[in-house]
Amino acid sequence: MxxxxxxxxxxxxxxxxxxxxxTAFAGKSLLLDSLGTDLTxxxxxxxxxxxxxxxxxxxxxxxxxxxxxxxxxxxxxxxxxxxxxxxxxxxxxxxxxxxxxxxxxxxxxxxxxxxxxxxxxxxxxxxxxxxxxxxxxxxxxxxxxxxxxxxxxxxxxxxxxxxxxxxxxxxxxxxxxxxxxxxxxxxxxxxxxxxxxxxxHRNILTNVDQVMKLLNLQPDDVIMANLPLFHAFGLTASEFLPLLEGITVICHPDPTDALGTSQLIEKHKVTLLFGTSTFFRLYIRNQKIAPEMLSSLRLTIAGAEKLQTEVRDEFHRKFDKIILEGYGATETAPVASVNIPDFFEVEGYPEVKHKPGSVGLPIPDTEVCIIDPETEEILPAGESGMIHISGGQVMEGYLDNPQLSQEVLPEIDGMTWYVTGDKGYLDEDGFLYIEDRYSRFAKIGGEMISLGQVETAIRRVSDDLDLELVAVNVPDRKKGESIIVLSNRPLDQKSLRPRLLEAGLSNLSLPSAYFLVDEVPKLGTGKTDFGTAKKLALRISEVDTKYGKK
Structure with missing residues (x-):
């Protein structure tokens, strides 16, 4: 591509x-931050x-x-x-x-x-x-x-x-x-x-141009930059996009400081806020953030992790703003698909451009296909498989790792594709839906169980906006693997069981144990740190097995 x-x-x-x-940008405030910097x-x-x-x-x-x-x-x-x-x-x-x-x-x-x-x-x-x-x-x-x-x-x-x-x-x-x-x-x-x-340079500039074409940003827009620049989402969307397109950007060093960010949004009339589901939750929970503080926002876009349904709904209820979910990876610089408002006019796009629950349509000059990881056949709409992405934003490769680069960047029909490691499907309108990472499946009784679906079901039946949790798979002598849940709020296994079954989980999908932790491990980007969570779960379960405490 x-x-x-x-x-x-x-x-x-x-x-x-x-x-x-x-000269169109001459004299305007281009680069500002919370320390008082204001540069043309x-x-x-x-x-x-x-x-x-x-x-x-x-x-x-x-x-x-x-x-x-x-x-x-x-x-x-x-x-x-x-x-x-x-x-x-x-x-x-x-x-x-x-x-x-x-x-x-x-x-x-x-x-x-x-x-x-x-x-x-x-x-x-x-x-x-x-x-x-x-x-x-x-x-x-x-x-x-x-x-x-x-x-x-x-x-x-x-x-x-x-x-x-x-x-x-x-x-x-x-x-x-x-x-x-x-x-x-x-x-x-x-x-x-x-x-x-x-x-x-080509990867990043391609992605900047793709996003500009899609979002139709204007010189009078103002972007809030509080995501870390060691992450592709923050680097491309918060630095290169505004500076290279002459759009004012307001910098704040801490994405967890929702109140400080909101005060800057109100002060500078910010129109575009990027974030993650974890960070958007903080705006909802903070009682000091009044709805009018975010009234200037015209676009609120989530990426880097799955947007939780309750976060999307509560953010809309409190601020009357719709969070639009996108998808990508560091390897795609990072944006590959995103929902946009239906009233946006984009050449080649259908009338419907936003479907809650999806991560949107592929952005301009990007192709997405779903491939069966076993047969390597391209799957039709509605069937789940490995998500592949092709476009000018796809990385050059991994540093000093040609073998892995070759594995994840195969050439199919003359095009280079990035094999994402994510399981998902395209619907009949071309919208992309993410189910989970292939690495986030537990094999129990011969069946592959999505840990993400288990987490979603628990959140839905718990109806607790402050609940944070992670499901991890651990070795099990009898079943091969079992599922353990770590959460920041007490969860009662006995009372959850019938509600989870009613919500559609199978018996094999039910967690074997729930453990209360001070906080669910997180990365600096706000995403759950699954590696650390699994190590923690293994340590807790070993102690529980040894001392019989649950």
Whole structure:
């Protein structure tokens, strides 16, 4: 599948200079954050160029690490790295020490750019960062800022203002091919060592163009950016989309701070909010967030994890806003499909563009097919199988792992497809429905049981918005495997049993045990950390078996 064809530049650095020099965006507030930063396009470009010059002198290597929150400074640092033709590696500061060290080692990172203010904040949260300087050279952004003279800043700003875009490119841009790695994003490592996903300039720009074509965003839109930039959803939707298209973006470093985010939405009249089901739940539960605080939103889009029905319904009830669910993966940069309002006019799209419960139609210039993982036959509408995605946004491959790359990027009928590992189906109108990860099935009595369906059934019969839970499969001598549920609220197995059967679960699908935990393990993106949850479930069940406590 060819990338979306446009007459725009084919690397992020080129597109960034073109956008900043676009007279249609001149003078507007482009990049703001909760620390008080407020930059016009030219001032933002100036900041990124100054950082690029610092980075060029300090880091001759190709892959540049950052350990930074979602802020204006982080975005400028990323853009500075890309102006140099280098590769951004935004490290996941919520990951374990071992996973961060693995990412540093795999990407051969020699230098990590971070902030003293942010490191102090991590330390206050109990996250040890004292070992960082043993893994790489640490550069503090505040010190770079202090070392930059006023004359240097003024001179660079005047160049950005008066030199033509093409002249600025010759002076400040390192030209690279479109298939050069723009970023390497690492998986959580919950199923083994973190995998490095290589996304090229072409992958990211294709996805930006696809989303722009679909959502028809305008220069007067305002995007809220509070998702972490070490995640594809945050990086593409919250940084590259607004900065490259001249759309105002408001940065806030903590997606769990629903009240702080809501105050910024109200203050800046934000029109577009991206989030996850977990984070949207926080807006519902916080009694200090009044409906009028989110009244400016015209689009609210969920991704990264399944949107829970009760979250969608309660968010609509409280704020009178419809959460539109989308789908994708880090390997697809990330957007592959999304629901949009029916009144949007998109060439080639049907009248109905939104079906609750689905993850929408494939976005422009993207194809989705469902394949039987055993027979490798393409399945018709309504039949479930392995979801495959093809489009210009599909990754280049995994870092230093050609075998795995070949396995998940097969060529079928002359097209490269990404094998997602997700089970789902397309309906007769082409809407995509996700059932579960293939790895999230328990094999009990010879039957494959979806753990996601078990979780959904428990949520439905419990009718408790504050309930958080995860179902995991553990070894069982008699049945092969059994299902254990961890939850933050007490669940009574005896009373749940008849209600779950009435809700449609089979006897084999019923959990064998329920355990109360302080909190269900989560990743920094808000998604459930299934790997950690399974380890926790195994430990608890072992103690329960040993001491007979349940």
């Amino acid at each position: 060819a990338a979306l064809m446009t007459d725009k530049a084919d690397t992020i650095g080129e597109r960034w200079i073109d956008s900043a020099k676009n 396009p030219l001032k933002a470009l100036t900041g990124s160029i100054i950082l690029a010059e610092h980075i060029e002198g300090l880091s001759p290597e190709q892959n540049i690490g950052t350990l930074l929150p979602t802020s204006a400074g982080t975005m400028l640092c990323n853009m500075g790295i890309l102006l140099l033709g280098k590769t951004v590696v935004n490290l996941n500061y919520t990951a374990s020490k071992e996973d961060i060290q693995s990412a540093i080692r795999q990407a051969d990172i020699k230098t990590i750019y971070t902030s003293s203010r942010f490191l102090k904040r991590l330390e206050a949260r109990g996250i040890d960062t004292s070992w960082l300087d043993q893994s790489a050279n640490i550069v503090i952004l505040e010190k770079l800022r202090e070392s930059t003279s006023i004359l240097k800043r003024l001179g660079t700003l005047l160049r950005c203002k008066f030199l033509a875009a093409e002249t600025l490119k010759k002076r400040f841009l390192t030209k690279v091919p479109a298939d050069t790695a723009a970023t390497i994003l690492f998986s959580s490592g919950s199923e083994g060592e973190p995998k490095g996903v290589i996304l090229s």
